[in-house]
Amino acid sequence: MKKNENILAYAFIFPAALVIIVFHIFPTLYSWYISLFDWDLISKTKEFVGLANYSKLFSDPDFLKSLLNTVYFAAGTIPLSIVIAFTVAYGLSRKIKGLSFFRTVYFLPVVTSVNAVAMIWLWIYHPDAGILNWFLGLFGVSPHKWLLDPVLAMPAVILMSIWKSLGYNIIIFLVGILSIPGEYYEAAQIDGASGFQIFRHITLPLVMPAIFFVSLVSLIGSFQTFTQIYMLTPEGGPLKSTMVIVYYLYQNAFVFFKVGYASAISFIIFLIIFTLTLLQNRFWGEKIDYEN
């Protein structure tokens, strides 16, 4: 019986394990191996270069720029998105009517494809006939060439990205706020705390884990950002101002065919995301019950 169960268990796990090993675990290790070579993906032979690809990375101005741009993207997106999402979530938590309507509207951009919504934003940012310039013109702001302007291209990408992911953050915050036991608020009211004091000393600290979680998830997402860059600012934008790290990886691997070099970049991405995910599991990890 016991032995049978062993075999049966392996049989049940086999299809999943096969795919995970062949297409996830092995490629990760293989990628590290490729990063030690100079290779163009087509040649039969690859030249072993040791860690040369890595040392090249840190003197490559384009790589450093892509790293910096990714950090800029994250810094532009995350704090602002958290403040807006938290404010909206707090509003939604105040026993309002039409909660499901609001939730639907705020969440809709999250499920739609980046490609489709990026097309809409291309149109919104149009230098001549775009509605953004028209709207700002109502307040006397002169028109800008958003996505064609090296200074404004990244903020434009950031604005779209905030809009796209806001609904996700709102849901996480809403859950966090609604899970605070009502007694806490009642006790605070009995003690005569003001609305702001309640917010400052009860809501905010108790939602802190959710804020931390959203920050990490968004940070991980920033290091995976590709599609909106590809759609809105081809070639990494004017003066490479929106060249983020995954775009640079894509270019090296599938445009320049510098596969070894690209693999070194992907190892750096791996290290960053791995570290961030470990941190994230630390704080969200109580939900993962490894023992049972």
Added chain:
Amino acid sequence: MKIKRNLLYLFLLAGAFLMAVPFIWMLLTSLKAPDEVLTIPPKLLPSVLNFKNYSYAFAAAPFGIYFLNSFLVTAVSTFLQVVTSALAAYAFARFEFRGKKILFLLFLGTMMIPIEVTLVPNYIILKNLGWLDTYMALIIPWAVSVFGIFLMRQFFISLPKELFDQAQIDGCTHWQILWKIVFPISRPVFITVSVFSMVGSWNSFLWPLIMTSSESMRTVPVGLAYFSFEYATRYHLMMAAALFATLPVIIVYFFAQKYFIEGIATTGMK
């Protein structure tokens, strides 16, 4: 108090309106006549509803093929994800076997590997398998969802043990228990996993962009990207295409919203 409430509604409505503006603008532009699109200042409403834009955009590129590819890839990979995840989750939840803990941790660990990192090696693997530019490349590497395994396992563990014992006494095999007993009572979790795989698969872009090369293998997002570069100045057609490309996901979302929100709320998964 009353004023505060009204201000709150005003704030939430204004926010909802801002969130909806891009969609509204897409809809309005998609209905405009070509000469009404690039006007300065922008003309907010179309003078006549030009529904022809949709059929024109749909025919301007092989969207029929793109949709067929996307439907096929989404349906098959969702089905496979649900089946492989359910099997693995059942094993992790109900069986005692050697290496269980390590295997489970290894599975979970792969959630820390972003696909971007494996693009180059997977390209080489698929090339060696002869799968590049085929449905296999779009489906098989995505036939498993670790998130699905994790979510289903949590649910299966919470089911009463007597249920399984009784079924075994009645002579059911584990395969039968999974599909005849566990599956019907675990419907919410199956739907949640399906909805996440569906939307993820439908919207996937970087992978099909790299792993396919011929026009006849493009999925909707990839086709949309090419369309967007080709028709860059004809915004009424671009908006029409964006609209019908997002429609399937929006429909799924409206019907399965509850599972979506709950899925995110309980796991933080995107």
